[in-house]
Amino acid sequence: MTLPEPPESSSRPLSGRRALITGASRGIGADIARAFAAAGADLVLTARDASALEEPAGRLASEHGVRIAVLAADLAAPEVPDRLWGDAATLLGGLDVLVNNAGISHPETVDQLDSAHFDETLRVNLRAPALLAARAGAAMAAAGGGAIITIASAAALRPLAEHYAYSTAKAGLVMATRTLALELGPQGVRANSICPTVVLTDMGQRVWGDQPDKAAPMLARIPQSRFAQPHEVSDVAVWLASDAASMVSGTEIPVDGGYLIS
Template identity: 40%
Template sequence: MARSDQGAPVSPATRPGIGPVLTPGRWALITGASSGLGSEFATQLASRGLHVALVARRAGRLEELAARLRADHKVDAHVVVEDLSRRDAAAAVHAAVKDAGIAVDVLINNAGLGTSGDVIDTDPARIDELLQVNVTALTGLSRLFAADMVAAGAGAIVNIASVAAAIPAPHMAVYSASKAFVASFSQALAVELEGTGVRVVTALPGATATEFAEAGGRIPGPASMHARAEDVVASFLTAVDQLRTPLVATHGRADAAMAALLPKLPRRPALRLIERAMRAR
């Protein structure tokens, strides 16, 4: 069973109701925790005194991160090695933390894959893998852990979409479409969960210095303009602290402006502009 900040077991029936959830002694589960935003989420949550369940497919990196968080922040860190592109991955992750006696208070659906290039030139297996990770696993994890949080009367879910959700992106068509799903799904889920004590934050990061390009995506703009992962994560955790739902969170004025303005532009000229920008990279 999960521990409180005093070390005593905490059951769902006895945990606090509506109120701050990013508090010491609670458990956060982070997918895609082996690098990038996921690793940064784990680090910042652990620095707040939360225990962390780390999910990714690279066992070595997860174990290294878990050891560092235990040493630096004196929290529990539980490793779940899982490939979210597997069809039953969400159920497997949920079962793994249940079997470990962990009650998840905060879910960070961060794992994601990218594609670049034209759809007709993309390996169909890669498209299936992307949709499984970005859409199917995220939806399944949200459903399973939201149900647990509703039963407990408190919790938070942060689903990582992208500024790319704001408008289709030629040459990253499948990726941008998957993130549009995440944004739509998450905002609808937030409304469904109003009054339950569970809040949902739809996070729209822009160009951020991570390993996303290594996962098949493109990070637009020069590297000097890419946001730091630690700053992006801090802004999204601040959004969770604000206790508002439904909530769409961005980092910085430029990302906020793009998320707000891109959907309002005349569609064909906007698509042509993005298409030229993507082709130029």
């Protein structure tokens, strides 16, 4: 048996790759777009409001010499997940990587659970990314391979109070990602999940970083005693999309400072 050669070291490990990143207008998605562009990938970025992507897309394309297209995509709409991969692939002449990042959260206790919030969370956080990943995975398999990266959550692996619907959806998405790795691995498709703790995006800073009393109990459960920065998630995503992770598939990578072992 001939073993694959180790990947060459490069400051642009995603050069020549074409990636679709959902939920790319802010937060973790925006930082993953930055990191992928810096790593040399051509991109299709999506958000519900495509106009919010125009300026950052143009800036990243100019700074890093990559192609970047934008698409409006409301993943809560029933028909969007089935067609999004094909629409995005048309813009770049094919795609090699999917980063399933878009998601929502309605924090509420179980006794105050709103059924409409529950349904919306499952539509956006489970149904849409699972269907999109299935369509993407099938297309990648037919084309000879690719990488699917799910931005899940530590809440998918350890229950988090006031996140009943969110934890349920993310846990389901982790299992969907594992199943893709199992079924499509023989065709060269790798699928993995990243499971962060609280990430100090602008929103994370407002909700957690600027509220010490709320943050303290959560920080007490994280051995490193801090929350994650967006680039710490993006760096893992770049690695998973690259040849450096060519033997990594069907797993969950915590970016949590030890939260899941505490």
